[in-house]
Amino acid sequence: MKSEIVIQLSTLLVLQLNWNQFIAAYGITVLPPADLLVIDPGFLGQLLIRWTLPSSLEMVNCSVRFQLQYFNTYEDRWTTIRTTDLSYNAQFDLEKDVRVRVHTLLGGPCVNGSEVQSPGAEVVLKPPDKGSTGSKIKSLSCVFYWREFMECTWEKGEDEPEHPHYHLFYWHREMEMTMECPRYIESNGVRTGCSFPGDSLLEFTEFNICVNGSSADEPLRPAYFTLQIQNLVKPAAIETVSLEAQPNGLFHLEWLPSEGRIFDVCLEYEVESRQTDMLRNITRETTFTSLSMDPSRTICFRVRSRVHQFCADISFWSEWSHPSCPSETMEIYMPIATETIMLGVLVSFMIMLLVLSLCLWSFRGRLKICERIKGMFYVPYKTKRSFPHPSLG
Template structure:
C-alpha cells in the first residue's frame, strides 16, 4: 500500500470518527400522515426524514408502531422506506407512531433512537353506535357463491335501508352489492357470485345505510374467505362387508372447486340400538373401515370440511344420506335358506289343504245340486205318468 492510499484511509477513519462523535442524538421523522385510499380498511402511513440527517453518510431506518387505540397488541415494523401500508379495523380510532433509528454503520451494534412522533386517525363513524348492523355471518358455499347475512341494529325503524360495499386487491375501486337478500321487504344480506370471491387476501366489507332523520353508523369487517367455506355433502356412500367382522366404507368427494386433498371427513356410525359414534378422517382419504359385531344392522353417514392444510377454519357440510348394512354371522345365509325352505314347505302344505277343501266343497255342492235336480225330474215324471194313466182309463 503506497503512502497516498494510507493517507486517504486514515482521513476517512478520522472523518467517520469525528462524525460519530458529533452525533449524540437524532431527530424524529417529520410530516407523519395517514392516508385512506378508500378501500374500507387499508391505510397508507407516510413520513419524511429528519432534515438534520440530510447529506450524512449514516444507516437510517424507521420503527413504525400502529394499532387501534383500545388494543394492547400493536404491530411494529422496521423499514428503510418512508411509507408503509397495512389493513386496519375501521370500527375504532387508530394510533400510528414512528421514530428514527440511526447507526454510523449498518453492522454496528450502537444505535440512536429518536422520540416517537404519533398521530391518531379517526375513521368516519357518524351515526349512533346502536344503528349499525350486528352479527354478520358470511358462508362460502362449496367455493361457488357466498351469502352474507346480518341483523338490524338495535332500536332502528323498519324504514332503515342498509347498503353493502366491498373491496379486495383485485378490484380497482370499491363495489356495491349487486344482489341483495330480502326478508319481508327488508335488506338482510348480500349474495356474491363466484367471480366476486378471492382467497388468501383481505376481503373488506362496509355496511352503512340511511335513515330519514340521521345517518347510520357504518360497520366494517375484514374476512379471509378460505376460512368461511362450507363444502357440499359427500356423495355415493357405499358399504360392503370386507370380512366377517369388518365393514368397508367408501364415498366420493363433493363435486365442485374444492380440491380433494383439502378435505377432511367426519363419519358417524351406529348399530341398531346404539348411539351415534364419530370418526374423523383428516388425511383427505375417501374410505375407511369399521370393526363390527355380527347379527347387527349398521348405519353410516358422512360429512366434509376444509382441512387445516388449506384453511385455518371452515364449516362442516350437511350430512350425506344414511346408508345401512346388515352384518350376519358365519353360516347365516344357510340358516336363512333353511328357514326360507321350511316356510315354503309350510306354505305349500297350507295351500294344498286349502285347495283340497275347496275342491271337496265344490264337488259336494255339485252332487247336492244334481241330487236335487234328479228328485225334481223323478217327481215330474211320476206326475206325467199318472196323468197318462188317467187319460187311458177315461178312454176305455
C-alpha cells in the same frame, strides 16, 4: 466562480464533519420523521402511512431507516416494522382508533457504529361519529359455499330505525376501487345479506367489507369487517355412498368427494356409525371399514367433509350425507354367517369330545393289558416261617 463553488463545497463538508463529530461527542437526539400522515384511499380499512426524512439528516453521511409501530386492534397489540421506505400500507379496523408512530433510526460511522433512535412522531385518528351506536348491524356471518359463491348475512342493530336501507361495499387488493354488493338478499323488503359470485372473490388476502345505510330518521353507523375467505369454505353434502357387508362381520363404506371447486387433497371426512352407540371417526381416505358389534341390530352410516388444516386455518363441516344402512339382502346374510360360525364352533367342540373319549377308551384298554402282563410275572411274597434251632448237647 469556481472558487465560490469550492468554498461552498468545503463549507458543506466541514458542516457535515462537524455534525457527525457533534453527534458522536455529545449524543445529540435524532429528530423524528417529518410530515407523518395516515391517508384513507377508500379501501375500507387498508390505510397508507406516509412520512418524510427530517431535514437535519438530508446531508448527513449516515445510514437512516425508520421504525414504524401501529396498534393492531385485531390482535390487541403493537406491530413493529423496520424499513428504509417512506411509506407503508397496513390494515385497520375503522370502528376503532387508528394509532401510528414512527421513529428515525440513525446508524453508521457518525454514531461510532451504533444506532440512535429518535423520539416518535405520532398520529391518532378517531372513527367518525356518524349515526347512533345502536343503528349499527350486530354481526356479519359469511359462508363460502363449495368455493363457488359466498353469502354474507347480518343481524339488525339493537336500535334499528324504521325502514332502514342497507348498503354493502367490498374491496380486495386486486380491485382499483370499492364495489357495491352485486346481489342483495332481502327479507320482507329489507336487505339482510349479500351474495358474491366466485369471480368477485380473492383468497389469502384481506377481503374488506363495510355495511352502512340510511333511514328516514338518521344515517346508520357503518360496520367494518376484514375476512380471510379461504377460512369460510363449506363443502357440498356427499351424495354418492356405497355400503358392502362382508362375511366376517365387517362393513365396508366407500364414497365420492362432494361436487364443487374444492381440491380433493384438501378434504377430510367424518364417518358416523350408529348401532348400540354413536361412534365418529376422522379420516382423509374415502373408505372406511367397521366391525358390527351386534349382528342382531342394524348398523347405519353417514359421512360429511370439511377443508383440513393444511389448506385453511378453519372451515365449516358440510351437511351429512343420507344414512347408508344394510339392505334386506345384507340383513339376511349376516345371521346366516353368524349361524355358520356357531355351527362350526359346535362341530369342533363335538369332535374334540369324541377324540377325548377315544383317547380315554384307548388308555383304559392299555391299562387292562398292563395288569394282565403284571399277573403273569408277579410272584406273591410269603412270610418265611420260623424254625427252632436244635439244642446243643
